[in-house]
Amino acid sequence: xxxxxxxxxxxxxxxxxxxxxxxxxxxxxxxxxxxxxxxxxxxxxxxxxxxxxxxxxxxxxxxxxxxxxxxxxxxxxxxxxxxxxxxxxxxxxxxxxxxxxxxxxxxxxxxxxxxxxxxxxxxxxxxxxxxxxxxxxxxxxxxxxxxxxxxxxxxxxxxxxxxxxxxxxxxxxxxxxxxxxxxxxxxxxxxxxxxxxxxxxxxxxxxxxxxxxxxxxxxxxxxxxxxxxxxxxxxxxxxxxxxxxxxxxxxxxxxxxxxxxxxxxxxxxxxxxxxxxxxxxxxxxxxxxxxxxxxxxxxxxxxxxxxx
Ligand code: CP
Ligand code: NVA
Numbered sequence: 001x002x003x004x005x006x007x008x009x010x011x012x013x014x015x016x017x018x019x020x021x022x023x024x025x026x027x028x029x030x031x032x033x034x035x036x037x038x039x040x041x042x043x044x045x046x047x048x049x050x051x052x053x054x055x056x057x058x059x060x061x062x063x064x065x066x067x068x069x070x071x072x073x074x075x076x077x078x079x080x081x082x083x084x085x086x087x088x089x090x091x092x093x094x095x096x097x098x099x100x101x102x103x104x105x106x107x108x109x110x111x112x113x114x115x116x117x118x119x120x121x122x123x124x125x126x127x128x129x130x131x132x133x134x135x136x137x138x139x140x141x142x143x144x145x146x147x148x149x150x151x152x153x154x155x156x157x158x159x160x161x162x163x164x165x166x167x168x169x170x171x172x173x174x175x176x177x178x179x180x181x182x183x184x185x186x187x188x189x190x191x192x193x194x195x196x197x198x199x200x201x202x203x204x205x206x207x208x209x210x211x212x213x214x215x216x217x218x219x220x221x222x223x224x225x226x227x228x229x230x231x232x233x234x235x236x237x238x239x240x241x242x243x244x245x246x247x248x249x250x251x252x253x254x255x256x257x258x259x260x261x262x263x264x265x266x267x268x269x270x271x272x273x274x275x276x277x278x279x280x281x282x283x284x285x286x287x288x289x290x291x292x293x294x295x296x297x298x299x300x301x302x303x304x305x306x307x308x
Contacts, residue, residue: 001306003113004121004298005106007130007166008140008192012200014301015134015170022138022290022297029064029293036066037300041097045065045123046088047131048074048103049228053264054123054131057291058100065296069094084172085116089115104229121295125160126229127189133163134274134298135290137171142290143259143283145218150174152217152254154210154246155271156237157185159221160263165193165204170201178213179206179239210244217254221245222271238270247273259283 007015028035044061045055057071072092074080089212090114092099099116101109102123113120122130140146150173153164157179159246165185168175177185184206197204207213214220226234251260260272260280264287268274277284 001119002308003116003119003304004110004130004302005113005129006122007048007133007163007170008196010170012170012172017090018142018301019138019298020297021143021293021300022134022295025065025296025300026197026290029296031194032125034064034066035256037296038062038097038303039066040082041065041067041303042095043069043299044072044096045069045094045102046072046074046077046079046092046099046101047123048079048101048214048280049124051102053288054100054102054289057295058123061292061296061299062070062098064292065299066270067097071233074301085112085117088112090117093117098302119306124159126227127162127186128164128166129159130166131159131291131295131298133167133286134294136261136263137167137282138290138294139261139287140219140259142286143278145259146171146173148163148173149218150176150216151219151221152178152210152213153221154213155222155241155244156179156183156225158223161185162189164221165189166196169193169196169200170202170205172197172202174203175205176217177204178207178208178210178211180242181208182240182246183237186228186286197296210246210250211253214246214253217258217265219259219261220246220251220254224265224267225271233244241270245269245271245273246276248275248279251276251279265287
């Protein structure tokens, strides 16, 4: 049985198998063919943080696969009152067929997974957001940007950046990360990514100059400057991120046909200008829709490998 905790846990071929499944199931869904790949299965969805896309896409996705999703907010379940993760894992794992968790520390997710008898999917932690990157990669394919792209990430060195590192390292493309001083990626995660990059041929570079990162890029991306759990740092962060907004002059430095990706929610006037956001809205909302399709690929793949 496999868990989906970070992209590092899978080979490039395995990730591409999930993407291929996502593409197949997306095409079927578009033709209103709902194949019950996971008939009568229940997906437990534990949320310790807010969500729009993750909740709606997983709940809709499992329903379209013939199963049902259970939305479990930590405010409502005993986990929020102190029941240990490992007990929650052992209880829920006896009742449902798969679990998705959105939580804080990656170690909490890992603890849950180590006690779980069913596959566990990372629906975002402080360290990673791997399901988002699967949707982003599917979107890059759909917009013709997956062949040796230069990807520029401008902004906070956070869970999204870490997952971009993993995607680039697995797929073997060029990723340039520009973060303000003091907001760099986690050095341990960087070390893992660079080790993987050495094997795949990915070129990953770091700096604090957004313009240098974006120059001639095929894909430009960013994320909020204030992630969930960092609300009390908002004022300081907004000051420290001056000059890091992806605006029209910055996008002009990228290739003329570059796309802009954003995992959402987006904060216009901070990490992205209204003008750039609206100019790239078609790609951004395709990316959001692809959460639904990419995650169906991941769930079906994990289901098919539950006896490995
Ligand atoms: N991108 C993303 O994960 O969105 P939600 O926080 O709304 O789930
Ligand atoms: N970095 C953001 C991503 C939200 C989808 C956060 O963790 O809040």
